[in-house]
């Protein structure tokens with residue numbers, strides 16, 4: 019077995035297994051952390067089971083990213099059609115402006131507008147997650163050259179057929195990369211959602227910071243870090259599976 | 267046979283409709299009896315005197331009609347109201363706030379409602395739409411310049427002093443300035459350190475292919491980890507390290523605050539900087555290096571006369587990404603006690619004090635946008651004409 | 655003078671150049687030709703140490719090339735490549751001044767040198783010096799490439815398929831211009847090409863390579879008339895006699911006009927500038943297609959004394975003429991060229 023294979027096997031099995039173990043059993047944390055923090059009274063965050071926090075986190079990201087993907091790709095497709103092309107400059111400048119907005123600030127601003135909790139987090143994650151998807155959808159579709167459009171037209175494909183059989187397959191890996199960026203950003207922003215009462219894996223970190231408990235902080239940090247890496251790696255894999263040309 | 271008027275510009279149409287939502291359903295201003303009392307929305311008609319709302323209706327009405335009729339090209343004269351409108355709106359908002367507060371209890375507050383924010387977005391859309399349809403020529407940018415100057419004047423003149431955000435700012439002026447400076451220091455220092463390490467690393471990675479995949483693999487993982495998690499991961503190990511080595515403590519290092527913040531932010535900024543340094547050098551066409559070598563340049567001369575000037579714009583845009591990103595992540599670092607504008611955000615969230623949240627969030631956004639604009643300018647200046 | 659003695663080059667175990675010996679004399683223009691992959695570029699790059707030899711010796715001006723540091727050696731030679739490699743972030747002027755800058759010439763001297771070179775290449779400095787490479791056509795860019803290589807006034811010029819990427823017309827123009835400049839400057843040139851016609855037109859000597867070895871090194875005339883073996887003969891091609899014509903100039907075969915000879919149609923006296931007769935002035939090409947005076951029959955084209963005989967033959971045949979008038983650089987009619995005379999060359 020080569021080093022590469024061993025690495026990919028590690029990623030495929032070891033990390034998910036480790037993650038599963040860490041969220042299902044508190045005794046693992048006891049074993050790992052007790053030597054480091056011998057005098058700490060509460061070693062494992064216990065106000066909610068860790069797996070529940072993972073579910074909350076995953077739920078926020080899944081809902082917002084699914085919405086962002088649907089709306090974002092739709093918008094990207096719309097502004098690259100002849101009927102919507104008029105909107106391209108506006109959408110482009112809104113997107114590039116919006117992308118400079120720090121996600122934490124967007125999250126914060128949504129509180130005065132919508133209030134605390136789950137809802138503003140979803141709205142902020144959705145809005146912010148839109149940007150990379152719209153941008154990559156546009157640039158992916160725009161990168162399909164005029165000669166390819168001409169060829170498709172010449173073969174008698176309708177506009178819709180051209181979109182789904184030619185443009186989307188050619189742009190797919192750029193679009194998928196945008197979705198992946200969006201999801202990773204959303205996972206990160208969702209941890210901050212804990213500060214506005216949205217739950218998720220940021221909760222132990224914030225609790226640990228408030229009660230001066232480094233073990234809580236470490237739990238939240240390790241789990242949210244692992245979660246992000248796992249999702250990113252999974253999407254990377256899915257991307258390669260879906261797009262033959264993305265494989266070397 | 268009567269026909270429906272044909273829609274000429276959908277962008278203009280939608281922009282105007284969005285602008286008109288300020289009439290209904292969105293509240294224009296929000297009134298609160300005190301800092302943390304629940305807000306009460308005031309409609310446009312309640313909030314501003316009739317000439318102001320009439321003017322706003324006429325303004326959007328004109329552009330609504332304009333989306334159906336008139337020439338395809340936008341005349342420079344039409345740009346004038348569009349370019350001046352944002353500052354006028356802000357002026358009116360300030361006037362109304364003063365007016366409303368003069369009749370209210372001492373601790374009352376007035377803040378901008380969704381109507382104002384949406385109006386500002388609508389103005390932005392309107393301007394982009396208009397400017398994509400004007401003729402060329404420098405003259406067309408004069409209204410925009412005047413508008414920007416006017417907006418700055420409105421902001422600087424104290425016209426908005428009775429808006430709750432500004433009231434909050436005035437009350438906490440000293441703390442605000444010190445946290446802003448703190449924020450700039452954290453961002454600047456982390457990007458600076460990252461540049462010192464990242465540019466040479468990017469160059470090494472460009473020269474040594476075997477290091478490339480590994481380096482990017484690691485930096486990608488770092489970038490994937492949520493910023494809050496990365497801060498959290500550093501706290502415990504740092505605390506232990508400092509307990510073990512007291513000297514570090516005397517050097518001013520702590521398990522919380524600046525130390526983990528700077529370390530994490532430096533790591534965060536590495537990926538864009540290393541990636542773009544590599545991409546910049548990789549963009550140097552091989553024949554340029556060959557020509558340079560063939561002319562008798564040594565390695566250093568080749569680097570400074572040919573490769574670096576060619577790579578610089580791409581390298582700078584990596585710095586731009588790193589800076590903008592770190593302005594935001596520095597705000598998160600307030601959670602681990604590093605200070606910065608995030609302090610107001612999280613204090614505000616803790617106290618449900620909306621103005622305080624905005625006092626942290628709005629300047630953070632402005633800072634990010636400003637840094638971005640600054641870098642765009644810098645990149646333009648650093649790009650030789652032959653490469654544009 | 656460049657001397658290569660039993661030079662070998664291996665990339666790993668693969669031989670690229672084998673037992674290569676060649677002497678390029680002072681002021682000589684030596685073309686290396688051969689099929690793609692035969693080792694021409696490798697040989698050229700060994701001369702300025704862009705590639706190090708595996709064994710053998712190379713001497714330039716009597717000194718071994720390893721005596722100097724590589725970059726010092728390279729500064730003393732001009733180097734021109736097919737992809738040109740003009741620096742996109744520098745103006746034409748700055749590009750030409752690179753080597754003078756490396757030599758730390760003072761500004762004024764470098765600048766006036768650049769001006770001089772632009773003039774030499776018929777590129778008005780005022781129009782071109784502040785342009786950026788992407789604003790130049792391929793032919794203009796390559797002329798700057800050659801000018802840049804000449805900027806430090808090197809004795810030696812190494813050129814690797816310099817005109818290979820150009821269209822035939824700019825290529826022919828550049829070849830002609832380069833010949834003219836070479837006849838003024840007398841540099842020692844090693845010129846790599848895979849185009850036999852180019853080699854025959856430019857070279858004072860041709861080295862033909864195959865599989866890393868030199869097969870025949872001779873003057874173009876001898877190469878054409880006495881190919882050493884089948885490979886040479888096949889590579890040179892079947893139109894050998896035509897190619898030989900391209901080595902000769904119209905002036906070598908023309909008959910000079912004597913005062914009494916008025917047999918040139920359309921020309922009243924040999925001392926009348928032809929450009930006046932045919933209003934063909936300003937045409938930079940060798941041949942002008944003049945318009946006859948009203949009522950007269952088409953007098954046919956006028957040949958330039960400096961253009962090559964292959965072109966002249968083509969024109970004679972194309973216009974169905976037995977003879978055509980010839981003019982000198984100043985546009986004066988000098989004499990005529992007869993079809994029959996070409997057969998005897």
Ligand SMILES: Nc1ncnc2c1ncn2[C@@H]1O[C@H](COP(=O)(O)OP(=O)(O)O)[C@@H](O)[C@H]1O
Nearest residue numbers: 665669670688689690691692693694695696697
């Ligand atoms: N850097 C290199 N590494 C390995 N082989 C090379 C290298 N450069 C050239 N070669 C090989 O050496 C031979 C000669 O190449 P080259 O001198 O470029 O040929 P030419 O210029 O005549 O087309 C070719 O077979 C080529 O593949």
Ligand SMILES: [Mg+2]
Nearest residue numbers: 691694695696
């Ligand atoms: Mg070659």
